[in-house]
Amino acid sequence: MLEILRTKSQDLYGFSRSSQEVSTEAKxxxxxxxxxxxxxxxxxxxxxxxxxxxxxxxxxxxxKPNLRITNSDxxxxxxxxxxxxxxxxESPRVNGLxxxxxxxxxxxxxxxxxxxxxxxxxxxxxxAAQVNDHHxxxxxxxxxxxxxxxxxxxxxLHSPQGNAVNxxxxxxxxxxxxxxxxxxSWKLRSRFTDLNNGIHGSDSIDSVHEEIKWFASxxxxxxxxx
Numbered sequence: 001m002l003e004i005l006r007t008k009s010q011d012l013y014g015f016s017r018s019s020q021e022v023s024t025e026a027k028x029x030x031x032x033x034x035x036x037x038x039x040x041x042x043x044x045x046x047x048x049x050x051x052x053x054x055x056x057x058x059x060x061x062x063x064k065p066n067l068r069i070t071n072s073d074x075x076x077x078x079x080x081x082x083x084x085x086x087x088x089x090e091s092p093r094v095n096g097l098x099x100x101x102x103x104x105x106x107x108x109x110x111x112x113x114x115x116x117x118x119x120x121x122x123x124x125x126x127x128a129a130q131v132n133d134h135h136x137x138x139x140x141x142x143x144x145x146x147x148x149x150x151x152x153x154x155x156x157l158h159s160p161q162g163n164a165v166n167x168x169x170x171x172x173x174x175x176x177x178x179x180x181x182x183x184x185s186w187k188l189r190s191r192f193t194d195l196n197n198g199i200h201g202s203d204s205i206d207s208v209h210e211e212i213k214w215f216a217s218x219x220x221x222x223x224x225x226x
Contacts, residue, residue: 064147
């Protein structure tokens with residue numbers, strides 16, 4: 001099952017995408033890729049895969065979009081490629097994590113609303129900073145603007161020994177990169193800023209279940225829309 005995910009991830013390399021338009025949806029470029037997306041969705045929903053999540057062997061992650069507004073001049077795709085190399089390089093620090101599936105998708109306003117529904121109320125009550133000469137009434141509107149301006153790369157990570165959630169959280173560092181000590185610059189979020197910390201990671205096994213379920217539903221929706 002895990003080997004299928006690894007292989008199918010490579011088969012989706014040519015997946016059609018554009019980071020220029022917020023409303024642009026990724027579409028499978030062939031019937032074969034449509035079939036792959038459906039197969040991946042079924043694997044993620046399978047009882048066997050859900051058991052691996054329950055055992056702590058799986059976590060869900062995302063390399064966030066629009067990192068050009070922080071301290072990076074690279075495109076979203078270039079940032080993602082560099083971070084994937086860094087994950088492979090630094091994962092021995094936390095006793096090993098492997099990317100077993102990856103997929104870039106435009107993070108539309110609709111996806112932001114559904115994926116981050118749990119933090120919306122909190123962010124609505126926080127003041128916002130100015131971003132690229134844009135003024136926002138609250139932190140939520142600012143957050144949506146940042147997140148829906150580019151390409152996210154979704155990752156599924158595997159740790160055979162378990163404890164995948166905590167290992168990934170340790171590797172990426174705290175929510176606010178400014179809190180990362182200088183002697184822990186290997187933590188992935190240290191490359192970014194508090195405005196956009198660059199990387200998402202599930203914070204519990206329950207969150208992994210919910211976020212994998214959400215991701216599977218996105219794959220299903222893409223295949224229905226073609």
